[in-house]
Amino acid sequence: MADKIVTANRLNDGLVVYLNGAGWSERIEDARIAGDDAAADGLLAEAEGQGQEIRVVEPYLIEVALEGAGPRPVSYREAIRAKGPTVRLDLGKQADFA
Amino acid sequence: MYRYDEFDHTLVRERVAQFRGQVARRLSGELSEEEFKPLRLMNGLYLQLHAYMLRVAIPYGTFSARQMRTLADIARRYDKGYGHFTTRQNIQYNWPRLDRVPDLLDELAGVEMHALQTSGNCIRNVTADHYAGVAAEEIEDPRIYAELIRQWSSLHPEFSFLPRKFKIAVTGSPHDRAAVKVHDIGLQMCRDEDGAPGFAVLVGGGLGRSPFVAKKIREFLPKRHLLSYLEAILRVYNQLGRRDNKYKARIKILVHELGAEAFTELVEAEWAELKDGTIELPAEEVARIQSYFAPPPYEVFSSATLETQNREFEVRRFEDRGFARWVRSNVAAHKAPGYAIANISLKPQGGVPGDITAEQMDLVAELAERFGFGEIRASHQQNLLLPDVKRADLFALWQALERHGLASPNIGLVADIIACPGLDYCTLANARAIPVAQAISERFADPARQHAIGELGIKISGCINACGHHHVGQIGILGVDKKGVEFYQITLGGAADENAALGKIIGPAFGYDQVVDAVETIVDTYLEIRADDETFNQTLTRVGFAPFKEKLYTKGPQ
Numbered sequence: 001m002a003d004k005i006v007t008a009n010r011l012n013d014g015l016v017v018y019l020n021g022a023g024w025s026e027r028i029e030d031a032r033i034a035g036d037d038a039a040a041d042g043l044l045a046e047a048e049g050q051g052q053e054i055r056v057v058e059p060y061l062i063e064v065a066l067e068g069a070g071p072r073p074v075s076y077r078e079a080i081r082a083k084g085p086t087v088r089l090d091l092g093k094q095a096d097f098a
Numbered sequence: 099m100y101r102y103d104e105f106d107h108t109l110v111r112e113r114v115a116q117f118r119g120q121v122a123r124r125l126s127g128e129l130s131e132e133e134f135k136p137l138r139l140m141n142g143l144y145l146q147l148h149a150y151m152l153r154v155a156i157p158y159g160t161f162s163a164r165q166m167r168t169l170a171d172i173a174r175r176y177d178k179g180y181g182h183f184t185t186r187q188n189i190q191y192n193w194p195r196l197d198r199v200p201d202l203l204d205e206l207a208g209v210e211m212h213a214l215q216t217s218g219n220c221i222r223n224v225t226a227d228h229y230a231g232v233a234a235e236e237i238e239d240p241r242i243y244a245e246l247i248r249q250w251s252s253l254h255p256e257f258s259f260l261p262r263k264f265k266i267a268v269t270g271s272p273h274d275r276a277a278v279k280v281h282d283i284g285l286q287m288c289r290d291e292d293g294a295p296g297f298a299v300l301v302g303g304g305l306g307r308s309p310f311v312a313k314k315i316r317e318f319l320p321k322r323h324l325l326s327y328l329e330a331i332l333r334v335y336n337q338l339g340r341r342d343n344k345y346k347a348r349i350k351i352l353v354h355e356l357g358a359e360a361f362t363e364l365v366e367a368e369w370a371e372l373k374d375g376t377i378e379l380p381a382e383e384v385a386r387i388q389s390y391f392a393p394p395p396y397e398v399f400s401s402a403t404l405e406t407q408n409r410e411f412e413v414r415r416f417e418d419r420g421f422a423r424w425v426r427s428n429v430a431a432h433k434a435p436g437y438a439i440a441n442i443s444l445k446p447q448g449g450v451p452g453d454i455t456a457e458q459m460d461l462v463a464e465l466a467e468r469f470g471f472g473e474i475r476a477s478h479q480q481n482l483l484l485p486d487v488k489r490a491d492l493f494a495l496w497q498a499l500e501r502h503g504l505a506s507p508n509i510g511l512v513a514d515i516i517a518c519p520g521l522d523y524c525t526l527a528n529a530r531a532i533p534v535a536q537a538i539s540e541r542f543a544d545p546a547r548q549h550a551i552g553e554l555g556i557k558i559s560g561c562i563n564a565c566g567h568h569h570v571g572q573i574g575i576l577g578v579d580k581k582g583v584e585f586y587q588i589t590l591g592g593a594a595d596e597n598a599a600l601g602k603i604i605g606p607a608f609g610y611d612q613v614v615d616a617v618e619t620i621v622d623t624y625l626e627i628r629a630d631d632e633t634f635n636q637t638l639t640r641v642g643f644a645p646f647k648e649k650l651y652t653k654g655p656q
Contacts, residue, residue: 012125013195014150054127057145076582077521081147085522087450087532091178091193092148 002063004040005031006047008056016081019047028082029070099160100245100390102210110207117141118200142213149193153216158226158244159187159476163463168209170459176202183452187225187476219260221251227269227276228477232485234433237287238295239391240270250325257332261339262347279303279312279598282349296320302353305564310350311598313358326377330369394471399436407490414493424496424507438489442482443506448540451517452480461502469495511548513539520560527560529577529584537614554634570594572634574601586613591638623649
């Protein structure tokens with residue numbers, strides 16, 4: 001199984017977040033990684049658990065490739081979600097965390 | 099333009115207060131996402147790829163300088179300094195926070211605007227010809243009827259939970275600039291044999307994964323029966339439209355599956371019950387609405403003055419090639435002598451189609467007041483226009499627009515591309531649309547080349563939902579995902595006007611790095627073989643697809 005992480009949109013502002021050790025982070029580098037099905041199921045269950053519905057909207061698992069800088073989404077859509085619009089490099093995380 | 103009365107103000111304010119309560123209960127967890135989502139959508143708020151997206155209604159594309167200033171202010175204080183004009187004459191903000199949206203909506207309410215019913219399974223913003231009220235060939239201003247339909251459809255208790263979204267467009271001119279034939283209901287003003295104005299009623303048009311050109315179900319409908327007839331159509335749809343399959347739920351599917359004749363019989367039978375009843379338009383109410391659309395106080399120029407103005411105008415055009423080019427593509431004839439319609443392109447070279455900064459919005463507001471009566475229009479082609487500019491002021495207007503990157507002389511030309519937000523913003527998208535539009539815009543940057551090509555509509559959608567109207571582009575481009583890689587399918591021969599037609603796929607799709615070359619090949623082929631002043635579609639009809647396919651696929655697509 002490919003490595004996976006959990007992502008969602010934050011409820012109050014809609015921004016993309018990733019489940020990390022302490023809760024949710026806007027940085028994909030902070031995401032907690034699941035290396036097998038059981039771990040992935042566990043992450044998703046935690047993301048959907050008690051109290052999460054007032055933090056995030058509709059969490060789901062995505063596949064990532066592990067690289068030096070951290071997890072990189074395998075799908076192009078999630079790569080765009082992780083950075084921001086490709087046509088406005090001054091917007092989104094690519095600008096916020098530059 | 100229409101002004102809210104006390105009922106309108108109350109309705110919008112109450113809805114904002116209601117939504118404020120709903121947002122609070124969602125944030126506290128009292129409402130689940132499943133419960134909240136339909137409420138959120140009915141208030142025009144989506145959750146997209148990067149953030150929430152709010153779609154603000156601009157009824158039939160008409161708004162004021164004051165409203166534009168508020169839209170600019172909202173862009174600055176609630177968003178990231180810009181907005182996006184859409185293919186339904188609305189404006190979208192891509193980064194609002196849910197917890198601030200109620201405040202945002204309150205500010206909109208303060209200038210008689212809202213985001214009601216810009217999403218959800220309800221009747222959406224009614225769109226109209228963006229030249230309404232000023233086009234020389236118009237039978238009657240369609241906005242009067244668009245406003246009546248808006249009021250009838252807002253919070254309609256019977257039609258707030260339709261099988262799917264519902265879109266209505268109205269045109270008052272024989273030349274259709276509102277794409278009525280690809281709407282759920284299209285209303286085309288016409289005259290009966292006595293010359294009385296009324297509507298041809300078209301139903302079942304639409305784009306998306308199952309595109310259809312609408313069927314005419316009634317040749318002529320007297321104006322006074324407009325709402326009762328629409329009610330009859332909506333009742334038939336509400337009752338029989340599919341609710342088991344989201345992709346088969348639009349009225350176009352119902353019309354297609356029943357057949358236009360059977361569908362019409364059902365509508366006429368329903369209408370027989372409603373006709374001449376309480377929903378008929380009272381003449382006084384029509385007159386009241388009509389008064390809001392009375393022509394503004396145009397200056398009446400003497401023939402001598404008009405002659406002088408014209409001479410000066412022609413001198414300006416002769417002396418300044420840039421101005422001449424802008425006039426040629428961006429200025430349209432006005433019904434009042436001495437006036438003109440000035441289109442403002444939101445398609446600068448290499449720019450994001452339809453996007454506008456807060457500063458540009460403020461400028462357009464100022465220009466609308468300086469060079470008109472404070473009115474602005476949004477077209478479904480993602481551009482703006484000032485409807486009442488004195489011809490004598492066109493040069494000064496152009497200079498002001500030019501200084502702020504709003505004078506691209508490309509309305510209706512190859513660089514006036516319609517593109518949906520695509521995978522850069524939208525959760526539904528499979529591929530990016532904007533960078534393809536930008537690359538095409540750069541490739542055809544030379545204004546002289548654009549004008550030599552003439553009118554040619556390129557429309558790009560990032561998925562089959564076709565928000566970029568690719569089915570009705572002369573050159574349509576549909577982004578698809580093939581095993582995680584963006585590819586682009588090209589269609590040719592579409593049209594959105596009174597000769598509405600759906601484009602046909604030309605052949606295998608092109609990769610992201612090939613699609614712009616492919617578009618250029620198509621355009622160059624057209625230029626090589628067009629006869630006289632043939633439009634692209636006329637050439638295509640004459641010669642067929644073969645010459646284009648030969649040029650495109652001799653090397654083989656990726």
